Amino acid sequence: MDTQSLVFAKAIADETRQQIMSHLCCxxxxxxxxxxxxxxxxxxxxxxxxxxxxxxxxxxxxxxEGRIRWxxxxxxxxxMCCGQLVSQFxxxxxxxxxxxxxxxxx
Amino acid sequence: MDTQSLVFAKAIADETRQQIMSHLCCxxxxxxxxxxxxxxxxxxxxxxxxxxxxxxxxxxxxxxEGRIRWxxxxxxxxxMCCGQLVSQFxxxxxxxxxxxxxxxxx
DNA sequence: TTGACATATTGACGCTTATCGATATGATGA
DNA sequence: TCATCATATCGATAAGCGTCAATATGTCAA
Numbered sequence: 001m002d003t004q005s006l007v008f009a010k011a012i013a014d015e016t017r018q019q020i021m022s023h024l025c026c027x028x029x030x031x032x033x034x035x036x037x038x039x040x041x042x043x044x045x046x047x048x049x050x051x052x053x054x055x056x057x058x059x060x061x062x063x064x065e066g067r068i069r070w071x072x073x074x075x076x077x078x079x080m081c082c083g084q085l086v087s088q089f090x091x092x093x094x095x096x097x098x099x100x101x102x103x104x105x106x
Numbered sequence: 107m108d109t110q111s112l113v114f115a116k117a118i119a120d121e122t123r124q125q126i127m128s129h130l131c132c133x134x135x136x137x138x139x140x141x142x143x144x145x146x147x148x149x150x151x152x153x154x155x156x157x158x159x160x161x162x163x164x165x166x167x168x169x170x171e172g173r174i175r176w177x178x179x180x181x182x183x184x185x186m187c188c189g190q191l192v193s194q195f196x197x198x199x200x201x202x203x204x205x206x207x208x209x210x211x212x
Numbered sequence: 213t214t215g216a217c218a219t220a221t222t223g224a225c226g227c228t229t230a231t232c233g234a235t236a237t238g239a240t241g242a
Numbered sequence: 243t244c245a246t247c248a249t250a251t252c253g254a255t256a257a258g259c260g261t262c263a264a265t266a267t268g269t270c271a272a
Contacts, residue, residue: 006121012191013119014230015112021195031249046231048250067239067248075196079203082188082196085118089127090181090188097185097203120260137219152261154220173218173269 005088008081011057016042017050024060024073031069111194114187117163122148123156130166130179137175 012018016038023029023037035047042050051071054060058077063070087094118124122144129135129143141153148156157177160166164183169176193200 006119006124009115009119009124012195013112013115016230018112018115025195025197032247042230043232044249045233045251049230052250069249073195075198078196079192079199082192083203086185086188089118089131089179090184091131092181093185097189122260138217148260149262150219151221151263155260158220175219 002084002088005081005085007057008059008085011053011059014050016046017054020047020050021054021059021073024071025075026073028063028070028072031071034071108190108194111187111190113163114165114191117159117165120156122152123160126153126156126160127165127179130177131181132179134169134176134178137177140177 012021019038019041020034023034029037031044031047031051034051035042035044038047051060055062059074060071061074063072083097086097118127125144125147126140129140135143137150137153137157140157141148141150144153157166161168165180166177167180169178189200189203192203
């Protein structure tokens with residue numbers, strides 16, 4: 001069976017991780033930044049752990065700069081994984097959400 | 107925060123549940139049918155448990171007929187939840203996967 | 213009504229995982 | 243080199259969850 005949809009699902013199946021994803025959407029943040037954004041909900045080792053899970057799932061980009069490690073959300077990956085989920089579990093609807101680009105080529 | 111995406115993610119974040127979803131895609135099956143399809147992987151109470159999780163997440167339709175309870179996958183719900191995920195976590199891509207119907211109305 | 217079938221529920225068990233404190237690793241500036 | 247900052251890793255703990263055997267509930271046919 002396809003393990004990709006499972007890895008994706010497990011990665012996003014946690015509230016803290018979804019909050020981290022929200023904060024990493026469209027911006028680059030350091031680990032400390034993320035900890036601050038979560039405002040005391042969890043501490044630094046926990047954030048590092050979640051970032052590793054997200055990284056293993058290919059859901060974040062990482063960029064090292066000096067002693068700071070910058071993270072941002074991989075929106076394309078999210079889109080692809082969701083597209084795969086629809087293909088697998090909503091084939092009757094898959095055709096209706098194909099990319100605009102593919103339509104405008106008609 | 108939005109709890110909808112979390113319920114959906116948790117519901118699909120299990121291999122057995124994803125297999126059940128695959129088997130329930132486009133067809134109506136009884137609990138016994140699903141147990142048979144899984145071919146000994148898990149037994150009946152476990153299947154009932156998973157079906158309840160899927161039902162609580164709104165991911166299956168249920169239809170009672172005599173002593174048989176028929177289940178099928180709610181593909182529209184899958185599509186909506188995936189759309190919500192993209193809106194939340196891939197806003198830069200959300201515009202490029204809007205429904206064809208919305209495009210053809212231009 | 214009774215027995216058989218279909219499904220749900222319960223309680224227990226074990227595994228996974230989220231979390232933390234403590235510590236290690238790594239990089240920078242003085 | 244040394245102190246400091248940023249992040250990762252480790253070990254322990256607790257909570258969540260998937261699974262099963264046993265049993266309960268519900269439905270139908272005889």
